[in-house]
Amino acid sequence: MASINIFITDDHLLILEGLSAILESIEGIEVVGMSQSATATLEKLQSIQPDLLITDFHMPGVSGQELLREVKKKYPKIKVLILSMHEEIPEIVDLIKDKADGYILKNSGKEEFIVAIQKVMVGEKYFSSSIVHQLLRDLNNxxxxxxxxxxxxxxxxxxxxxxxxxxxxxxxxxxxxxxxxxxxxxxxxxxxxxxxxxxxxxxxxxxxx
Structure with a gap:
């Protein structure tokens, strides 16, 4: 089975390097690039075509949502998994409209990242369990x-x-x-x-x- 090539974008270097180390330890996954800004990511994507982009949502300058829109417009085959510290339901709904493939919290463990990546790569959507519970609660609100x-x-x-x-x-x-x-x-x-x-x-x- 071919490796899943992943590109990571986060303005915090510590998170970038930490997530890269976690992903590289998973069999069948290869981190092919990293960037600390959406602008730099778009430049690198011109030569690197990953299977999956994992990007922070809240970034200075061009946000993760704007990056999502550009990637889906220019490279529709690239899956995009949004990474965030917050469970912000209105923003998540907007991200769904912008064709995000998933939304995972930064405090998620390695096993959840594995599940998220597997689901997204077979065409399913993935949202952290706490977000799903909040969405369901709000739908009944x-x-x-x-x-x-x-x-x-x-x-x-x-x-x-x-x-x-x-x-x-x-x-x-x-x-x-x-x-x-x-x-x-x-x-x-x-x-x-x-x-x-x-x-x-x-x-x-x-x-x-």
Whole structure:
């Protein structure tokens, strides 16, 4: 069986070298390149075509998400596994939309990396177990259910989440401020929330921005 060629990108040298050592110790895996920035990675990918790119998500300058988009556009056959310290569900949803093949936490052990790489290389998606549990929990969260809202209420909810005041909403929708405030109370009641901060959180989860 041919080796799986992996390229690693992380702005922290310690993590870069540590992950490389872990991966090199796994039979059937070869680290063919490393880089501390997305820009340098894109330059190196012109001559190195790995099977899998493992990249940090939070990097200065060009982010891991931007790198993902560029790689998928220029080299669609390269699998991309996102590496992060955080379980940020709205960002993970965006990464899925950008065709990420997986998302693994930096505190994952060697065995989980093996499973992640194996799954990704056969065309499956992989997400750390804690992320899967959080995704499932959020999917069952009433905050995510906007089906109870009328079309007008949904429109106003999005406008509120985007920072528009009641007078501005009233002006744009040709209704009174009192009507906007009445809709606002109904929106909060139907979504079981009590403040604008929770509505903004919902907006982030639903991609309203």
């Amino acid at each position: 009433p905050l995510l259910d906007t089906k109870a809202l009328s079309n007008q209420e949904l429109k106003i909810a999005k406008m509120l989440a985007n920072g528009l005041s009641s007078p501005i909403i009233a002006e744009q929708l040709f209704i009174s401020v009192n009507t906007v405030n009445t809709h606002k109370k109904r929106i909060y009641a139907k979504l079981n929330i009590s403040n604008l901060q929770e509505l903004v959180k919902l907006g982030a989860q639903k991609g309203w921005f």
